[in-house]
Amino acid sequence: MQYEGVLQKMQTEMGTPIQYYLVFENDFLNMNQVLDKKLELTFIKHQCLNCGLDKPIYRQGFCKSCFFEIPSAGDWIMRPELSTAHLDKEDRDLDYEKKVQLQPHIVYLANSSNVKVGVTRKSQVPTRWIDQGAHEAIEIVEVPNRYLAGITEVALKEHVSDKTNWRKMLTNNLEDVNLEDWKEKLKPFVPNEAVDYFLENNTETHLEFPVQRYPEKIKSLNLEKAISYTGVLKGIKGQYLIFEDNTVFNIRGNEGLYVGLEIK
Known part of the structure; x- marks a missing residue:
């Protein structure tokens, strides 16, 4: 076939x-x-x-030309703290940026090769965790726009990694951790602008790969x-x-x- x-x-x-x-x-x-x-x-x-x-x-x-021109490849994709749609400021295409940035976003912890912090649109849970090869994950905050998620991630990555070791993830040389405990440890470092959006009573999601x-x-x-x-x-x-x-x-x-x- x-x-x-x-x-x-x-x-x-x-x-x-x-x-x-x-x-x-x-x-x-x-x-x-x-x-x-x-x-x-x-x-x-x-x-x-x-x-x-x-x-x-x-x-x-x-x-190369499309990467540096189209709105879906703006710097704020990889660095959500650079989002400006909530200020009505355009990067490449304000209508597109409002559509993507001004919707609920999740800051999460995922364990794929190690515990890491990340950002995704709420509509992309659990897809984002699957794409990263995480065998467990938990939401920390749910905020109304990408900028708030971005500044929260920036603050938390001072205390936990924001990278995945893809080789370690693929060899399955992993350890289970208590992400609920990790979430509570990181709570004091959530920025003031996002602290009201902290998720108190949620639990880990576990993922099984084929x-x-x-x-x-x-x-x-x-x-x-x-x-x-x-x-x-x-x-x-x-x-x-x-x-x-x-x-x-x-x-x-x-x-x-x-x-x-x-x-x-």
Whole structure:
């Protein structure tokens, strides 16, 4: 069976385990159903997720010119504390920025490789945790806009990491921690502007990923250089495909690559 299309991050559905879907323009594939099957991935060309042209991908699935022009790639995406829509100030497109920034946001703790703090739109819970490969997570505050979430994250990352060690996450060399205790420890450091939005009585969410075998020594696949790769799929975690020979392939990190996928 053959598929072809531009890579975008896999869509997910909460379950036991989580369900993953690779979605192309005219088709989709439930990746859980091809565990233990041999897959061949082939790089065909680039296709920018914005302009659709065959131009080298710069970041986030966009070519360089689109990355520095379109509103969905503004600096406030990665640094929410730079959000200004609540002040009626435009970065690249105020209508777009209001739509995204002026909605409920969550500041959370997630444990994927270690305990980390992060920000996401409320509508993206638990998708954001799944994408990060977190096996447990908890909300700290729910605020009405992205700016408040951003300044809360900035304050809390003085006391807890804001990064994930993706190699540690993929080898499953993890420890369970009590995130409710962590949340209480961090409460005194929530900024005054956000302290009224602190969530008092919520509990951890636990996530189960469809992994039959974790890699022992990770080999990261660069499909643009390799052009083609064949391997038996053994698991999916975060946005990574995990293969039998310890090769891993980051779907989200390769957005904008137009590929062929054959199930052998």
